[in-house]
Amino acid sequence: GAVVSQHPSWVICKSGTSVKIECRSLDFQATTMFWYRQFPKQSLMLMATSNEGSKATYEQGVEKDKFLINHASLTLSTLTVTSAHPEDSSFYICSARRALNTEAFFGQGTRLTVV
């Protein structure tokens, strides 16, 4: 299967700072990437969908000014958590698909801890 890589795998940051998480499709071009958040013992919650070269579409209740998503190329999408607070501590996972009618591949996730 195709490989999707996230970086970093884990990060600890101070409250009020911003953190950037990268999601790369290593061996394919991803027209669409998805970002999820997962709290302990809960399911994945879709945050936003991004298509290369266009603005991301955010799910209801997700603050787009707080969670900045950029999909500048067909192999890279970034999620920036701005002015992070302890309640933003979570497991963030990205997913990518080549095109319509293809399966989605997931990254290994990024554990964010805000102290």
Add this chain to the structure above:
Amino acid sequence: LAKTTQPISMDSYEGQEVNITCSHNNIATNDYITWYQQFPSQGPRFIIQGYKTKVTNEVASLFIPADRKSSTLSLPRVSLSDTAVYYCLVGEYGGSQGNLIFGKGTKLSVKP
């Protein structure tokens, strides 16, 4: 998007066959059924996908009845390493955006 219902948890023993059923009563004509596996602190991993009847690959089988209102993931001869959460997703294979919406999943615990 069709809503899915799965058992919250299941227990099994090594070597047994495990069947996890997912209900999706309002599945649409264009919807596919996809199963993912997730280990703690890892991203989900694709297991199998199907539209109707039966699909089999090297790790699992997926049984879909004619009405498609449910599906069953079958894991043959499970091992301890199959302990994970299994998610059933229903939606258009691509769709306008192809959003993958996860339900609560089934936590499978395999015991020795």
